[in-house]
Amino acid sequence: MVKIIPFTAVRPTKDKVGLVVSRSYEDYPVDELNTTLSYNPFSFLHIINPGYKFHHDISGERRFSLVKNRYLEFIEEDIFLKDKNPAFYIYKIKTRKGSFCGIFAGASIDDYRKNNIKKHEATLQTREKLFKEYLKTVGFNAEPVLLTYPDNNRIDEIIKSITVQNPEYEFATTDKAIHYLWKVDDGNIVSEIQQVFKELDCVYIADGHHRSASSNLLAEELQQKNPKHTGEEPYNYFMSYLIPESNLKIYEFNRMVKDLNGLSKEEFLIHLDEYFRIENRGADLYKPSKIHHFGMYLEGEFYSLYLRKNYPFTNSLSELDTQILFVTILKPILGIEDLRNDSRIEYGYGKYNTIKMKDSIDNGKFKVGFSLYPVKVSQMKQIADDGLKMPPKTTYIEPKLKSGLTIYEF
Structure with a gap:
């Protein structure tokens, strides 16, 4: 049984979404990073690299606080808006090599602990703790954990029925990819998607082991500090992007x-x-x-x-x-x-x-x-099923998701 929930996303406005979203910060060469920061004031990179505003490198807890400040400024300036209702979000990427399509949702920390969300990669405690402190300070997550599930005809049919409609977003990025996003807040469709995942024994982390581990650490800390803990608080979930196994691409x-x-x-x-x-x-x-x-x-x-x-x-x-x-x-x-x-x-x-x-x-x-x-999906799953861990740098997995497209607050 796998539990996923809709969430109330903070998202860029339609006119700025293509300018806001970014690749992972580590993916930028120094020259490209500086150029983007210099000429694109709407880039999400300004949030996660807040020292640029002061022409100064800032690290540690001080940087975390400034990240939160830049994020609040983006909201105050109406670059980001918060949806009124919880929703799932269907996200499709079309590239020169093919396309990816999946669902943004909140994944359960309880499932992570019960191993209903299975892992195949070892994590470093120092990175887990550092990112936990980052999450606690900024109060949001802008990079989803990539989860994969067995191909399912019911989910395929639901996604197909939604993606023939006009999307919330349709925009291009400089890597020549086209991005589409559909908001799904119809109660019947939301319940049907949830029911399909309830019938699954498990899903697998494809990418994002440190992000999910850090979310688990944060949930443990906040649960202990909350005398009225119910299990349904936002910190009991982490933002995920769920994609069928056949749509996952693994490179060496x-x-x-x-x-x-x-x-x-x-x-x-x-x-x-x-x-x-x-x-x-x-x-x-x-x-x-x-x-x-x-x-x-x-x-x-x-x-x-x-x-x-x-x-x-x-x-x-x-x-x-x-x-x-x-x-x-x-x-x-x-x-x-x-x-x-x-x-x-x-x-x-x-x-x-x-x-x-x-x-x-x-x-x-x-x-x-x-x-x-390249490793096969079946190999990755078997190692996770056996409770084993792959050596580092075993898989390079696509899709690589943009930061700042949907933001999960807790």
Whole structure:
């Protein structure tokens, strides 16, 4: 049983929505960030980067307070307006590669605790606590957690019946995507959507493990401070975007390492031979075409690495290519034990990442690079079902949602 609720969103006005919404703050190169802040006074980036107003970098709790101030200013200036009634929001993105369509809703913290909302990624306590303090200070969440659910004909039919109507928003962004938003506040439709999700055993976090974990920490704190706690307060939910599994896109992260841990090229290849069949493909660019096949670029040449058929699998995590790479190469041969914090390893993603990886190695920034086959949704679900956690940077998942489109206050 999965509980979702409609919520009363704070949203940009129709005439400014395309100017307000932004990508995740970390996604902006410095030059683009400064240009946007300089020439677009309506950008949501002004809220989450409040120090720009004072030409000063501000961090910690002081920054959190200023974020709240900038947010209140956007409301005072009627850039943001709050809806009058709780609603679900159908959101569709059309890109050059395809389209995504799902539902903005409030997801239950209680479901998160009961594992009705399943996780596949480990989180860092320091990040959880930091973001919890951020949420507590600003009082809103502008970036939804991406949840995925099994394809469902009833939900598809409801969404189809709504998306043939005129949307609340229709706007373009500079990445050439077209965005549409429909507000769903009809009581019968809201109840029908809720009933469908009540019939599901679980949903899965696709992206946003730290955001959901931080929301859980905040709910625990506010519950303890509230003697009249009922379980229905806004802090008992977090904003989510629910999308069917078939509409989820998962891409791989490549791994690039700065040295061979003191080994020569020949010694390194001999070590690899224990677990892999190795083929030198020369200058021919090689990318894996199925699981348990790996690509490698070393000293100007591409290699294919095929996992030997007698490799011992013990559980769903052991079958994951990122885990195989870690336990057979990165840790025992290259000496990388901390995938999150070791400065010798970096990660890359994107359509042309194999070429970018090659260029970085040819330029001497890295010594060796590995390309992998993308994780399947079924693998991600199985690992979550088994209560296991993927290595960091295992999946790059789309859609990547805009900040500031719908805001959830608590």
